[in-house]
Amino acid sequence: MSLALLEQFPEYTHSAADDLESVFWVLLWLCTHYQEGGEKVTNERSLEKYRTWQHMNLIAFRDKLGIISKGKAFNSVLEDFDPYYFPLRNVVTELRRLFFPYGSTDTTLRPIEQELYDRVINCLRVGVGV
Structure with a gap:
């Protein structure tokens, strides 16, 4: 779920950019929680830091924000x-x-939605070699 939606729910108006951002979060989740062949990662200790991501609340927002805004946490x-x-x-x-340009959650720094969509698609195509 997008950071803006987590932070401002239920007052926030959902946008297409939120769906695009969800691609990022789902990809992070899959790469950290699953192994080749779809087997779940068994190291519970390494997964503990992601536990709050399963909830729609400010704790999940805070934890996700920490990962985005700090280079070491993201690494x-x-x-x-x-x-x-x-x-x-x-x-x-x-x-x-x-x-998150410059590690910021300020959505005004993002490209407009159509440009964001095009860049995400291009990024995914390049990443998988299509």
Whole structure:
């Protein structure tokens, strides 16, 4: 779920950019929680820091914000990727730059929705070699 939606729910008006941002969060989740072949990662200790992401509240917002705004925290997430997903680290890093320019959650710094959509699609195509 997008940070803006988590922070301002229920007053926030959902947008297409929120759906695009969800691609980023789902990709992070999959790369840190699943292994090759779809098996769940068994190291519960390394997964504990992601536990709050399952909820729609300000704790999830705070935890996600910490990962986005701090380079070291984001790098630790990339290190948590299952080795099978290591090739996607560049894709996730680029998506982070698109959705959170300069480590900021200020949505006014993002490209307009159509441009954001085009950039996300291009990023994913390049990342998977299409």
